[in-house]
């Protein structure tokens with residue numbers, strides 16, 4: 001089939017006849033190369049030749065630091081424990097939601113739990129953990145009269161991370177369980193298996209790859225987490241905090257680069273397993289939708305203990321989240337609680353430039369959100385609906401960004417852009433500007449946006465866009481008049497998600513922010529580090545209000561102007 | 571619609587796909603040449619997977635041929651993207667734009683062509699009249715029945731006055747009755763407008779009812795192109811004979827034509843006590859308008875349908891009798 005090139009050549013010609021499309025692809029590839037691949041590449045270069053000669057000397061040096069090897073052990077241990085714990089708790093919640101008849105109240109609790117991590121800054125739970133269980137904790141000191149409890153360290157991180165990440169597992173596993181055809185389990189039950197036996201012999205094997213998937217996703221999140229170990233880790237350092245200290249404390253940039261490479265390798269490995277092995281397996285074992293609704297478990301001996309257990313956990317999580325706003329009203333953190341006062345808020349806005357911090361964070365996130373949303377929709381459109389050379393590259397790199405911990409990206413940007421690209425001075429001006437902060441925000445939120453865009457687009461029949469194309473619309477017109485309106489909901493939620501992610505981000509940004517910008521998250525981190533929890537809580541509360549407001553606004557908007565509504569109305 | 575009618579010519583067209591499982595390349599369409607007359611209604615007919623949709627999509631421009639050239643009129647169009655081709659397609663799933671109402675769906679192509687507002691209004695209402703959807707302009711598309719959606723899809727394709735209309739199994743989502751009504755509509759409109767139409771289906775009665783010419787495809791290759799009568803009475807090979815209607819195959823030796831194969835349609839033969847080929851009845855069933863027989867002629871099974879069974883002698887299973895047909899009523903194939 002020697003001529004089989006003609007088709008490809010024609011496809012290429014048709015593509016080239018479409019300048020907007022070509023420009024978009026070229027710009028995208030440039031953007032991804034420059035701001036995702038290049039910073040990672042420079043880390044490699046740095047860590048192999050950073051001290052002038054090519055070799056492993058920098059790696060030898062860092063692996064000789066006891067603090068570093070210890071951090072690796074700590075990180076893996078925490079990732080492992082948090083992964084397992086989150087997966088199990090997530091499974092419990094998912095199982096109860098899908099299989100057991102729940103009251104309204106329990107259902108409400110479940111909904112709140114699944115929402116909270118989306119709208120909260122990452123370190124909220126650390127703050128409330130300290131507030132409830134620390135040395136001067138409300139529960140430990142005043143209820144239990146334990147005066148020397150320390151939450152800082154291993155257990156603190158494990159508990160906080162588990163409570164932060166299990167809702168994600170819960171949502172993932174819920175989807176999987178929903179897809180199991182109830183008749184499979186009914187058949188086993190029919191043949192005489194007990195409910196427990198059905199769970200272990202049918203349900204569990206079916207979702208085993210899914211459990212592995214949830215574990216790995218949490219594992220990656222956990223070892224990439226910077227904010228919680230920073231605030232509640234105490235002297236228990238993880239890789240993310242070690243790298244941060246290596247740069248900000250020891251000023252050892254090549255060393256930090258090499259450490260970042262090590263961290264990146266770990267996450268990439270896990271990501272590879274998750275993406276190419278488990279995700280496929282999950283899809284393979286659970287194809288199609290459940291054919292009928294499932295008979296919910298009514299049996300009180302099963303129902304009561306499970307719902308009570310879940311409700312307790314859920315209430316505890318919610319309590320933890322509420323602590324922060326309440327804590328911001330205490331006159332002296334940990335010692336006197338009444339009367340409630342607004343003095344921290346006053347201080348925030350008078351002495352600590354609160355207004356500037358909110359403005360800076362808000363404006364930067366507000367700029368990056370639409371860019372991210374649009375970019376991720378364009379990428380999803382190209383990946384799902386179009387065929388061209390370089391598509392694999394675009395897809396792979398935007399997914400790769402998901403596996404890159406923020407700290408690694410931060411170090412990569414420092415090494416890659418301070419002094420210009422490849423230290424040539426090219427694009428040197430970028431470093432330290434608002435632009436690079438916006439770019440970091442965009443890169444950090446791009447993978448989630450792209451993923452949701454891709455799944456939204458997969459639902460749209462390919463022929464709808466083809467019909468528009470056939471009617472005479474070029475690709476730009478098709479995208480603007482058909483694709484975008486049809487995924488308006490997904491676009492809106494991408495907009496808000498990336499706004500929330502940006503305004504609550506810290507891991508990469510803390511390395512890159514220059515004194516002329518005050519970011520809320522960085523402020524919270526600073527005050528929490530110093531032990532000024534009242535101020536940290538006040539900052540965090542306002543941040544929660546902003547993000548919650550944004551999410552509310554989005555839901556309102558979708559309700560009134562969303563696609564689903566537009567299609568229903570008379 | 572004062573347009574020069576254009577035909578479509580496929581010149582040695584092939585399309586090669588990779589099997590996603592084995593990664594092996596295969597011809598979805600192989601070395602296909604067709605000449606479709608301007609203004610004619612042509613059907614692509616064949617079993618599932620034979621390459622009908624692929625052929626149609628190459629004409630529309632969604633797929634690029636790996637070999638050969640496609641002409642619209644005299645113009646080669648291989649390098650044109652779908653939006654630049656003077657074709658309009660009616661999709662199996664209708665593919666209406668769900669966020670637009672009927673009017674905007676139909677007007678979409680005109681707006682892209684920057685037709686003035688007043689003319690858009692006029693042309694849309696004219697074409698909606700043609701497909702009998704007046705007064706539905708402001709309905710959303712999901713408030714229409716399947717048949718109405720199909721008519722919107724047709725109107726949308728017609729309104730831009732393309733040189734060629736392409737249909738990919740447009741009726742397969744409709745119920746049997748509506749299918750018959752709609753295909754009559756499509757034929758009426760096509761003749762009224764006088765446009766060239768290429769229609770993909772795997773329903774042979776649809777093909778028969780609609781077409782000036784039928785193209786029979788199998789495994790990526792065109793087996794025969796001809797009028798419905800030609801295809802039915804003079805099939806080029808056993809595949810075509812068997813695919814269109816029912817056919818019995820008997821060796822030519824029975825009528826003294828060794829080396830040929832007799833194609834006998836079930837309605838072209840009958841049973842009698844004597845005078846033809848001796849046979850034995852193995853199935854005899856009353857079907858209302860006809861009596862259905864299976865008889866064995868030697869080791870060959872022959873299926874027959876005798877119409878108006880009321881006035882005829884009925885043979886029962888096990889009866890020995892004769893199969894009678896006239897030579898003028900059968901077709902001979904080179905074996």
Ligand SMILES: Nc1ncnc2c1ncn2[C@@H]1O[C@H](COP(=O)(O)OP(=O)(O)OP(=O)(O)O)[C@@H](O)[C@H]1O
Pocket residue numbers: 587588589590598616617618619620621622623624625772
């Ligand atoms: N994008 C593709 N990649 C690989 N193989 C394909 C692709 N599209 C179609 N094929 C294969 O090419 C062959 C012809 O497909 P085509 O869709 O043209 O069949 P068809 O005649 O329209 O069948 P049907 O009546 O079922 O619609 C089939 O074997 C199909 O599996």
Ligand SMILES: [Mg+2]
Pocket residue numbers: 622623624
């Ligand atoms: Mg088809």
